[in-house]
Amino acid sequence: MLLFRSEEWIDKWCKRNNLERGEILTIQQVWELSKLWYQDRLSVDYHGRSIEKVAEIFKQAGLTSAFWHVAY
Amino acid sequence: MSINQSILWQVRHFVYNHFADTTLPPSIEDTAAYFNISNEQASAFYKKLHSRHALFLEPETPAIRMANPFSGIPTDFKVNVNGKTYYANCAWDMFGIPAALHSDAIIEAVCKESNEVVRLELKNGSIVQAAVPGEDASSSLLVHFPLPFSHWYDDLVFT
Numbered sequence: 503m504l505l506f507r508s509e510e511w512i513d514k515w516c517k518r519n520n521l522e523r524g525e526i527l528t529i530q531q532v533w534e535l536s537k538l539w540y541q542d543r544l545s546v547d548y549h550g551r552s553i554e555k556v557a558e559i560f561k562q563a564g565l566t567s568a569f570w571h572v573a574y
Numbered sequence: 575m576s577i578n579q580s581i582l583w584q585v586r587h588f589v590y591n592h593f594a595d596t597t598l599p600p601s602i603e604d605t606a607a608y609f610n611i612s613n614e615q616a617s618a619f620y621k622k623l624h625s626r627h628a629l630f631l632e633p634e635t636p637a638i639r640m641a642n643p644f645s646g647i648p649t650d651f652k653v654n655v656n657g658k659t660y661y662a663n664c665a666w667d668m669f670g671i672p673a674a675l676h677s678d679a680i681i682e683a684v685c686k687e688s689n690e691v692v693r694l695e696l697k698n699g700s701i702v703q704a705a706v707p708g709e710d711a712s713s714s715l716l717v718h719f720p721l722p723f724s725h726w727y728d729d730l731v732f733t
Contacts, residue, residue, distance in 0.1 A: 504686040511687040515718070524720040529694070532625035532717045533641045533701055536669035540643055543674040544594060546587045550628055556723070560630070569722045
């Protein structure tokens with residue numbers, strides 16, 4: 503996941519690397535996702551997470567498009 | 575070699591604490607010494623954690639490349655927290671480090687393609703500043719996720 507100054511720079515990068523555009527989030531969206539995803543990572547009780555929990559986090563972060571689909 | 579599941583997750587916790595304390599991953603020798611086990615046993619735990627996506631090893635070695643959000647090597651995403659400088663694996667993980675450490679942070683990151691260096695400040699759980707030299711970039715900085723979730727672990731370095 504890379505940081506870009508604008509959508510124009512994302513398009514240039516995708517074109518240069520012959521890649522389709524993926525999903526674009528604002529830094530505010532990524533910060534909110536990070537808090538949900540990483541808040542318990544240093545806990546001794548963290549033993550990985552279930553696919554259901556991943557789906558719940560994406561939903562909480564408002565990421566509901568097919569791009570974020572989690573296969574059960 | 576059978577893997578003791580209780581020790582396995584203690585090893586994971588040790589790796590993360592080592593990153594948090596020192597900004598670097600523990601070597602096999604560090605981990606073996608801490609748990610009073612052989613280097614081979616420590617390596618087996620690392621490989622098992624790698625297979626569980628709990629950390630990511632360099633190819634063909636027991637060296638830790640990533641314990642997300644922490645990077646074992648320098649990157650374009652430098653995160654300063656409480657006087658320590660960490661490296662994050664990507665633009666998502668640069669936010670993941672202050673989230674995992676529950677701390678304020680100053681992030682210095684390079685925008686891909688335009689090569690501008692951006693400075694972000696996180697304070698009390700919020701982004702309070704995002705700037706490139708001479709201007710406020712709070713509303714325009716973007717993170718590109720090139721692959722859908724279902725393909726993130728196909729090639730984690732690319733992802």
